[in-house]
Amino acid sequence: MPHSYSFDQDNNGHKSFELPGARPHYNPDRPGQVEHIFLNLHLDIPNQSYDGTCSIRLLPIRNGIDRLILDAVNLHIQSVFVDEVKQNFDYDGEQLVIQLSEPTQIGKRILIAIAYSVEKPQRGIYFIQPDSHYPNKTVQVWTQGEDEDSRYWFPCFDYPGQLSTSEIRVRVSKPLVAISNGELIDTQEDGKDKIYHWSQQQVHPTYLMTLAVADFAEIRDEWRGKPVTYYVEKGREADAKRSMGKTPRMIEFLSEKYGYAYAFPKYAQVCVSDFIFGGMENTSTTLLTDRCLLDERAALDNRNTESLVVHELAHQWFGDLLVIKHWSHAWVKEGMASYSEVMWTEHEYSAEEAAYYRLLEARSYLSEDSGRYRRPMVTHVYREAIELYDRHTYEKGSCVYHMIRAELGEELFWQAMQTFVQDNAHRTVETIDLLRAIEKATGRNLAFLFDQYVYRGGHPDFKVAYSWDGEAKLAKVTLTQTQVSADKHKDVFDLKIPIGFGYIQTGEPAKLQTFTVRVHEREQSFYFPLTQKPDFISFDVGNNWLKTVSLEYPIPELKAQLISDPDPISRIYAATGLAKKGGLEATKALAASLKNEPFWGVRVEVAKQLAEIKLNQAFDGLVEGLADKNPYVRRAVVQALAHIKTRASYKAVKSVVKNGDASYYVEAAACVALGAIAAINFDDKSKEEKAIKLLQSVLEERAGWNEVVRSGAINGLAELKTSEAALDLILEYTKLGVPQPLRLSAIRALGKVSVGQNPVNLERIIERLAELAKESFFLTLMAVVASLGQMETPKAIGVLRSLADQTADGRVRRFAEEQLTHVQKNIGADKALQQLREDLDQIKQQNQELKSRLESLEAKSQTAKSS
Numbered sequence: 001m002p003h004s005y006s007f008d009q010d011n012n013g014h015k016s017f018e019l020p021g022a023r024p025h026y027n028p029d030r031p032g033q034v035e036h037i038f039l040n041l042h043l044d045i046p047n048q049s050y051d052g053t054c055s056i057r058l059l060p061i062r063n064g065i066d067r068l069i070l071d072a073v074n075l076h077i078q079s080v081f082v083d084e085v086k087q088n089f090d091y092d093g094e095q096l097v098i099q100l101s102e103p104t105q106i107g108k109r110i111l112i113a114i115a116y117s118v119e120k121p122q123r124g125i126y127f128i129q130p131d132s133h134y135p136n137k138t139v140q141v142w143t144q145g146e147d148e149d150s151r152y153w154f155p156c157f158d159y160p161g162q163l164s165t166s167e168i169r170v171r172v173s174k175p176l177v178a179i180s181n182g183e184l185i186d187t188q189e190d191g192k193d194k195i196y197h198w199s200q201q202q203v204h205p206t207y208l209m210t211l212a213v214a215d216f217a218e219i220r221d222e223w224r225g226k227p228v229t230y231y232v233e234k235g236r237e238a239d240a241k242r243s244m245g246k247t248p249r250m251i252e253f254l255s256e257k258y259g260y261a262y263a264f265p266k267y268a269q270v271c272v273s274d275f276i277f278g279g280m281e282n283t284s285t286t287l288l289t290d291r292c293l294l295d296e297r298a299a300l301d302n303r304n305t306e307s308l309v310v311h312e313l314a315h316q317w318f319g320d321l322l323v324i325k326h327w328s329h330a331w332v333k334e335g336m337a338s339y340s341e342v343m344w345t346e347h348e349y350s351a352e353e354a355a356y357y358r359l360l361e362a363r364s365y366l367s368e369d370s371g372r373y374r375r376p377m378v379t380h381v382y383r384e385a386i387e388l389y390d391r392h393t394y395e396k397g398s399c400v401y402h403m404i405r406a407e408l409g410e411e412l413f414w415q416a417m418q419t420f421v422q423d424n425a426h427r428t429v430e431t432i433d434l435l436r437a438i439e440k441a442t443g444r445n446l447a448f449l450f451d452q453y454v455y456r457g458g459h460p461d462f463k464v465a466y467s468w469d470g471e472a473k474l475a476k477v478t479l480t481q482t483q484v485s486a487d488k489h490k491d492v493f494d495l496k497i498p499i500g501f502g503y504i505q506t507g508e509p510a511k512l513q514t515f516t517v518r519v520h521e522r523e524q525s526f527y528f529p530l531t532q533k534p535d536f537i538s539f540d541v542g543n544n545w546l547k548t549v550s551l552e553y554p555i556p557e558l559k560a561q562l563i564s565d566p567d568p569i570s571r572i573y574a575a576t577g578l579a580k581k582g583g584l585e586a587t588k589a590l591a592a593s594l595k596n597e598p599f600w601g602v603r604v605e606v607a608k609q610l611a612e613i614k615l616n617q618a619f620d621g622l623v624e625g626l627a628d629k630n631p632y633v634r635r636a637v638v639q640a641l642a643h644i645k646t647r648a649s650y651k652a653v654k655s656v657v658k659n660g661d662a663s664y665y666v667e668a669a670a671c672v673a674l675g676a677i678a679a680i681n682f683d684d685k686s687k688e689e690k691a692i693k694l695l696q697s698v699l700e701e702r703a704g705w706n707e708v709v710r711s712g713a714i715n716g717l718a719e720l721k722t723s724e725a726a727l728d729l730i731l732e733y734t735k736l737g738v739p740q741p742l743r744l745s746a747i748r749a750l751g752k753v754s755v756g757q758n759p760v761n762l763e764r765i766i767e768r769l770a771e772l773a774k775e776s777f778f779l780t781l782m783a784v785v786a787s788l789g790q791m792e793t794p795k796a797i798g799v800l801r802s803l804a805d806q807t808a809d810g811r812v813r814r815f816a817e818e819q820l821t822h823v824q825k826n827i828g829a830d831k832a833l834q835q836l837r838e839d840l841d842q843i844k845q846q847n848q849e850l851k852s853r854l855e856s857l858e859a860k861s862q863t864a865k866s867s
Contacts, residue, residue: 014457017375017382019817024380027161027326031068032060032104034164037206039154042171043213045139048127051117054154057164058112060104068112071151071158072096074122078115096155114155122776122808124152125211128273133736138233139176140214142272142287144280145207147327147385156206161325161428163203171195172213179212179231181283183265200283202264203426205323210282212270223248223262231270232293239293243305244269246348250310253347254340258317259418260425267316269309274740276778278308281315281337288312291706291741298705301631301663306348307341314340317421325428327385331377331454332434334389335397342398352568355543356601358402359569362546365395366459372818374457378431384810392457399546400453406544407449408442416441452493453546458483460493460519464539465552475501475528477537482550484522494520498541501534502565510564514541536561536574543569551577559589571597572605579609587613591621594637600630607633611640619644623652631663638666642673650677650687657694664705668712671698675716675726692717692725699729703739711745718749721756727765734768740779747772747783751790766795773803781812789819792826 034056041052058068073094080087080098088099096114104110118125128140143153151158168180171193182200189195200209216231219240228248230240247269255261264284275289292305318340319333338361346354368391377392377400405413420429420437431454438446453459461483467476477499484491497519500512513534517526536557539549551558551573558581561574575593578586587610594606607625610618622644625637638656641649656670678691698713714733720726730753733746747769754765772784785803788796797820804816 014369014374015372015821017373017379017387017457019383019814021383022381023383025327025382025385026380027159028069028157030061030157030162031065032058032062034157034162035059035109036165036167037154037156037209038167038169039209040169041211043141043173045127045129045141045173045176045213047119048121048129049117049119050125052115054114054116054156056112056114056156057109059109060106063104063106065104066100068098068100070096070098070114070155071148072114072116072155073124073152074118075152075155076117076119077155078117080115081113082110084111084113116155118153121152124149126274126276138214138273140212140272142212142270142275143210144276144287145209145282146280147207147389150206150209154209158206160205160207160323160327163205163323163426163428165203166200166209167198168209168211169195169197170211170213175215176213177216177218177231179216179268179270179285181208181210181285202283204283204320208281208283208320208323210280210285210287212272212285212287214272216270221245221248223251223267226262227266227268229266229268231268233271233273233290236271236290236293239295240271242296242299243292243294244309246306247309247313250313250344253344254310254314254317257343257414257417258421259414260317260321260421262316263321263425264316267313269312274777274779279312281312281319283320284316286312286315295705297662298664298708301635301665303345306344310344311337311341321426322421322424323428325430326380327388328378328380329430330385330388331393331397331400332429332431334393335401338394338398339401342402352599352601355567355569356599358399359543359572359601361395361398365391365399365546366548368392369458376456377454383814386810387814396453396546400449403449403453403544403546404438404446406542407446408438408444412442412444448494452495458491459546459548460495461548461550462539463550463552464537466537466554466557468533470533473530473532475530475534475537476525477528477539478523478525479519479539480523481519481521486522489522492520492522494518495545497539497545499526499528500538500541501528501530502536502538502561503532504535504560504564509566510535512538512541512566536565538565538567538570539573541567543567549573550580553577555581555585555589559585562589562593568599568602571599571602575602575606575609579612582613582615584615584617587615587617587621591617591624594621594625600628600633603628603630603633604636607636607640611643619646619648623648626652626656631661631666634661634666635663635669638669638673642669642676645677645680650674653677654691654694657698664708667702667709668715671695671709671712671716672719673716675719679719679721688720688723689725692720692723692729696729699733707739707742707745710742714742714745714749715752718752721753723753724757724761727753727757727761731764731768734772744779744783747780748786751787754787754791754793762793762795765791766793766799769796770799770802773799778809778812781807781809782815785812785815785819788816789822791823794823794827796823 036057038055041050043050077091077096080089082100085101087101090097125143130137148158150156166181170178172178174192174194178196180198182198185199186197187194217234217237219230219237221228230244232240251262266284268285269288271288271290271293273290279286279288292308294302294305314337315333318336324330324333342354342357345357375392377396382388408416416438419441420434423437424433435450438444460481463480463482465478481492496516498514498516500514502510502512504510515528558574558577562571565571575590578589590606590610594603597603607622610622622637622640625633628634638653641653653670653673657674661667674691678688681688695713695716699710702709714730717726717730730746730749733742750765750769754762769784769788772780788800800816800820804813807813
């Protein structure tokens, strides 16, 4: 599979994905096939510890293996037996090396039994308990294995290429409930304890083994007779049904689409506290953050939960039924799970909503590509596998699946996907297996698409120009791939793209005359003979290719497209083109669209574009949007008003903050906008004071669902960058005991508010962040890093470097190193160099002190010996 080993050395001006220390990673040699894993555990939750045995049945595939190497991090290994015979072993805290007293024989199974215990684990398994700061927190234990964290809670061959059945038998105190993979085959009561015995009879990798323990409420549903259950904290049963109630319909939908009925004996979704991700697709038992549970008001304009539920469910096929053989192919599963969000949106809502969802996914990837790094989607070169779980893997992966669908057509696409699933069920897969399934099912070879979008980084950036020759009745369209420099053709994309010429018809949808052209050079001009001048031009009809587009059309064509193009994404591109033109005519066209456009997604984008035009009429057009029935549009309007920064816009958003809105998110956006506009002052310092007072009242009075509104108030205060009073309030909310979502917002806000503070206050912020960096919770550390990355002081560099050097978490380390670069860029090379010198001087001084102490100790030692 040569493609898998290729990686793009030339990022064409983009930052490199490969940080110092990155190297090629491959699965280890297999000593044999792991057939079964059995964990028998006794939890001691008050002491955050447990002990038990891990039994692994292995079928050797080679003769003469005399040692086995298992992954096992920070476990206390007590004994190792193979077929009931005690074995010698070496353990260095990361790998358990078992010296086999009898070398392996092909076909002769061996049973490895490892007795071990764990105390206060840092990863893999998490103990959640109330403490003095959070006395109302519920007692929970949950695991998280992806990518390579199962080794932190049981010894195993911890890579995705090994598939086996599994069992977990666990003793917990009553009334706690233990949930795991597969079926509950037995429960026993033993005094104050209860023993749960779960069995997973379909093969899966170690990273999908899970355990979740708490005094859960259980809500039961079903799909074709199989149990579908939701486990949540007691008292949140209504939120569970509201948030996850569509699951049985989703299972039916995906079973039909993938051509393979849901394969496991049950489907459980368990909502847990302090979860470090949104969700995790453990086989038959998905874990979700409890922050996804919606109350009635949150459900107004929060589809994130619905998307999360369908994403993790899709993994039961792509990821759990078909398991990636190596982390480098993570896009195969994550891309389809992300694309299943698009598919569900299309099924449940409309094709327009799905198209807009795809655009947002594409933008998410594009943002990472332009601002963070560019990389091929398939690469073995990284420091830790978790680095691959980025926007290239998820959102770009989704876009690639859509391009496959567009290229094959509806019928052949699903034929190909069903062939892929059916041929590879309960097996491991790589990217090449997807290509082979497509060719087998359809006869189509899509290597050209994979070579351009999967095995290398990037995408085409198109500039589209149009002119009309009335005499010859010729439309000229010039396409430039601006990602390619004039003297370099390596990055040119070779694609067949449909171009449509639109004609407006009274009382009917616009009619499109479409031509498909091959675009394969940096710049190409195409001439189209038409019977009459078109009203508008639609580039990439259907908008199926992943790309960026800049439309260089005259205003009349852009206006016509904004009103009449049947594709919502093309209407959005037209809105962007108009805003770029600016002026009164463009402003009036956008304002009319905000009022009359039927699809809310386009209205959201029009509101954003109106804010780009610096004319009074832009405000007039926007302010009407505050009355839009759709909360997504109202939120976009409020965010747009924050950019206009006039007394009128201040008054408009202040009204929303004071009077509230049906949507949490609109209220939160209004709080941010209030701070952003008040920061301008308008030669009136009292406006800032009044804004702080109003935001303080929000903080004091509007606690609620996931602290969305109060987090908005914190972010509003962060906009007031020169205000000590705003800083004091933000600092107050970084304390332990503040609800976690609000506390994380306050930590992140410190970075933003820092850039206008005086040196004394800057020191306070740095000291607070340095203190927070000592905490161990993953989300707190990520918030600290995000905050430091916004700062414009060399002092942030030291804290970031210290955090990067000391953290055991690869995600935190990578993020800290990336933010170091941001800070260095923010402050300029001279200051960064000065800070490096200061750091070096400090290290020298510390070394000198240590040397002096050592010499002193040696002298004392010599004196003691002499006497």
